[in-house]
Amino acid sequence: MLQTINVFSFESPLGVPVEIVRQTFSAASSRFRQRVSVVAGLHGDELEGVYICGHLSRILQDLKKNKPHAFLGEVHIYPAMNPQALGNHSRLWPYFSIDMNRTMGDRERPGLPFKASQEILSDIQKHSDLAVDIHASNQYLLELPQIRIIDGFQEPLVPLAELCNIDLIWVHPMAEVFKSTLGYNLNSTDIPTLVIETGICHRIHTEYCQQVLTGLLNLLVRTGVLDSQAVDLNPVKTPILVNPTEVGMVQAKTSGLFVPQAQIGIQVNKGDPLGQMLDPKDGKILEEVSFPFDGFLFTLRQHPLCYEGAPLARVALGKTRVL
C-alpha cells in the first residue's frame, strides 16, 4: 500500500509541527527495475504541481488496490516541498524570505531552509533513478507545458522529455544561479531530472495539468515502472525541441497596461497582432504590439502592468507544431 514517510519536520514559529513528506508506492517484487520521483511545491505560490501530484497519487492508489502487480518499479511522490510557503501563498519560504530552489547546492550553509533542502535532496537521491520536478510560471507569464533543460544535460534528458506529453523542450544556457537548484544538483549526481514548467502561479490550469498527468503516466510505463498491460495510456504529443538560439522574446517598448490579443499555443507570423499597450490614464492605445518573427507561441503575458522591457511573449522561432 501507499506509505507516507516524514522526510523532514520542524516546529513552526507558531509552535505547530510542519512535516515534509514522501508518498511511496513500492514495487510488487524486490527485483524491481526503476525508481521514479515526482516533486512539487518547492515554490509555495505554484499549485499546478501540487494538483498534479494529488491526482497522480489517487491514480496510483487505485492501481495499487486493484492491480498491485502493475508496480514493476517504485514511485515516490513529494507533493509539497515547501509547506510554509504553500500556506503563505508565497514563492519564498516566509520569515526567511528564501527561495528553496536556490538552496540545494550549498551543503555547509546554516539555517532551517538549507537544512530542509539538504534532507530533501539527500532523500530524493537515495530513492530515485529518475526525477521530475514540477513548477508553474511566475505571476506574469502563462506557460504552455514544457520541459527546460540546461545546455549540457540534454543527451539523457531529451528522450525522456519526449515521453512527457509536453508542447516544448527548451534547452537553455547554463547560468551560475542554476547551481543551487534541485534539478541541477540531481542531474549533476547522475539522476536524470526533468524540470517541468506549466501554467501560471496561484492558479490551476486543469487542461495543462491533465496533459502533464497523461505524460507522467506515459513516462512511468515507458521507463518500466508501471506495467503497460495494466495502465490505459492516452496518446502523447510530440514536443517541439528548441535550442538556446531558437527562442525569441518580445518585450514591452513602453510602460502601460498590456492586453493580449494572441492565443497561446498557436503558430504566429511576423506582423500578426500580439496585443495592445494602453495608457492607464485614459485608455489610449500607446502601441499595437505585433510579432516581430514567425514561430510557435509558448509564453504569453497575463499580468497587465508593464514597464519598458517587460516580457510579453516567447516564440519558438521558425518552428511549426506537428500534431
Ligand SMILES: [Zn+2]
Ligand atoms: Zn517554481
